[in-house]
Amino acid sequence: IAMVLGMLLCAAAGAIILPPNSRWLWQRLEGNLRRQVSFAISAPLRGIRSSFESRTRDLMHQAYGLAAGKPEVQRNLLRWMFVVLEIGHAIIELRREQAILPVHPSYAEWQPWRQAIRAMGRSLIRLFIQPDPHNLARSLSAVDHAIICVQNTDEPFAPHFDTSALRRVKSYLHFIRTCLLDPQSPLAGVPSEPASVASPQGQLNAS
Incomplete structure (x- = not known):
């Protein structure tokens, strides 16, 4: 009996000190949700589509449940989920495109466009870890x-979508740019400002 009472007291104390709908819990999960962009950028390509999708939706489900009774928070979580999924899937397709490039100097790792995409990946990691005007401007610039x-x-090769890897790459880049500028995304409230592309940690790997 004493043990049962002790367990009940511990559970009650935990519910008071750290209630299941504590703000810090769903904020932490929101941060983990945003960090799925980093997963899309750096995780191994094998099986990444399904892993990325399931991880993102699972985190969203947890955070959404913890924010019960807070419709504004839940709406914001949904907006983050959509932008994470959209940009994450575009990044994955961009990585897959690079992974199957033919052997040719135009597609070499040292090409400026390959280096620029890696720099973009680093800027996106920083943006989704810490969304702010400076990081948004850096990502748009990248x-x-x-x-x-x-x-x-x-x-x-012929400059048609089916035969041109670079045209397909450019389409994914334009899609990412559109997502960053989407007025319905949570990034819409972050005003952009001029910034030069820097080199934060991380990179967009094709492997």
Whole structure:
């Protein structure tokens, strides 16, 4: 009996000190949700689509439940989930495209467009870890720079979508840019400002 009473007291104390709908819990889960972009950028490609999707939706489900009774918080969580899924899937497709590139100097790792995409990946990691005006501006600048580098690269194949890897790469980059500027995303409330592309830690791996 004493043991049962002790367990009940511990459970009651835990519920008071750390209630299941504590703000810090769903905020922590929201942060983990945003960090799924980092997972899309750096995790091994094998099985990444399903893993990314299931991890993101599972975190969303947990955070959404903990924010019960807070409709504004839940709406914001949904907005984060959508932007994470959209950008994450675009990144995964971008990585897969790079992983199957033909052997040709235009597609070499040292090409400016490959380096620009890696820099973009680093900027996106920083943005989704810490969403703020400076990091948003850095990411937009990095995406724009990558698009320009792709446009300035000659390709040995016909410039049609089905035959041109660079056209497909550019389409994913434009999609990521559109997501960052989407007025319905939680990033919409973060005003952009001019910034140069820097080199935060992390990279967009094709492997």
